[in-house]
Amino acid sequence: MDVLRLTLRQLQIFVAVARSGTTTAAADEIALSQSATSSAVNELERLLSLHLFDRVGKRLLLNDNGRALLPRALALLDGAAGIEQMSHEGLAQAQSLRIGASTTIGNYVLPKLLARFMSQWAPGAAEPWRSRIAIGNTASICDAVAAFELDVGLIEGSCHQPALTVTPWLQDEMEVVASPANPLAHAGEDKRAPLRALREQVWLVRESGSGTREVTDQALLPHLRAYRRVIELGSSEAIKHAAAENLGVACLSSWVVRDLIEAGRLARVATTLPRIVRQCHVVVHAKKQLTPALRSFIEGALAATPVFGMPG
Template sequence: MNVLRLTLRQLQIFVAVARCGSTTAASAELALSQSATSSAINELERLLSMPLFERSGKRLLLNDNGRSLQPQALAMLDCAAQIEQMARDGLAQTESLRIGASTTLGNYVVPQLLGQLLGQLHNTSATWHSKVLIGNTKSICNAVAAFELDIGLIEGPSHHARLTATPWLRDELLVVSAQPNPRCLSLNALRDAVWLLREPGSGTREATDQMLLPHLQSYRRSIELGSSQALKQAAAQGLGLTCLSQWVVGDFIASQRLHRVITTLPKMSRQCYFVVHQDKQPTPALLRLMTLAVAFAHAQGGPKTALPTSTNHA
């Protein structure tokens, strides 16, 4: 058997330098001296017989070799972290799960899913830990791609080549306003309206742009806000029209603080997905969550979705 020359510490330092862009910043993050960090990178490049970075002043930028190594290094470090977790807590007794969710799913759907998951964990695991990170779709996908999260529940398609995306729930999007209007609004009226929008990078904004802009061409007057809750409240104050998930505005429509706007636009809905890294080694907790997610979507009237093939063997 060949003796391995690479160490996890070298890969950890490589990943940190790639993320930070310099040995100085990476050494501060890792609590190492700058010289030790530089030496580790130089030794790694020597062992691999190839450069991993382009040097530009004090900046270190990944070259083609480094970009090829980065996902493999991240996958190895993720596996090592799982082994350490097993050693600390005992495989048979502890399950941990890091979940990411884009904003709408995180606020309105994930709590229901977590309730089912934790109900099972209470009966099967002596100890368990779950962490939920809520952000926009882009940030969640980035975190899953970097192995910082085990799974992401997102409100739009993934644009990461290394993520496996499985269709999940469908979400209807509604145009709403503070004032009831029984008449159908024309395209000209919609073009002249003030639109309340999420920031670029959010799944809601991507879906809104895809569904509205082919008809409106542009938003002539708009306000960007960083959360769907803020959009809902702003619309209820009469600041403009907004297009949001049925899950977000359902309570305000029921209480008549918001009203559906009748338009000539086609019915708007979006596909939600759950994403995992294609190199992720699925844990029992991750498989359990994905199985629950598929059953949850089916109970909501969706089709029975198969789990990603990369997880079926585990």
């Protein structure tokens, strides 16, 4: 059998330099001297007989060879971390999970999933948990899972990362809502708000890259043609409270608006628009090695009620 010349440490240094762009910053990240980091990169290039970076001043930018190596290096390093975790007991595996969720799921669904998962893996455990939970828009969560920075992602929108395995999960209904002070809030089944009136409204929307924004654009713009007046906000929470203050109308998840509707601060707007349902997904890297704890978390998520919410 051929003797392997590459080491995981070399690949770890390569990844650190690829992410930071300089050997100085990478050295700080991995606790090496700058000269040792630079030497490791040069040795890796020598072993592979390939240049991996373009040198631009003090910066090191991945070239075609480096870009081809990066996903393979990330997969190998993640696999090595998984091998190390095999020696840990189940509780230690569970405590080291890195879970990502897009904003609505992170706020309204993930807490219940985590409570169930922790009750299974550590009932009554007193020691602190060290799992990492990342909340962001769909695009950022998918990017982090693709880079092996997260073990699993729970997303509301579509995934555009070819390296990920995408599994359909919960479905969520989107609702058009407004303040009770908005005249459209008084439309009913017998007199729905016409498209003309909806086009004149100020629309409160999420930022580009958000799963909510992607779904609402796809559902609304074919009918509205464009948002004539729009306010873009960075979270669904901000949007629903802005709508409650009568700053405009919004199309948001039923999970998000349920509390303010029940409190009488928001009202559903009856429209002629088609019913809007979005599909949520669980994403993992296709080359991810699943620990028993991670597999259990994913299976628990997939076992949740698949239509419009979670079981109580």
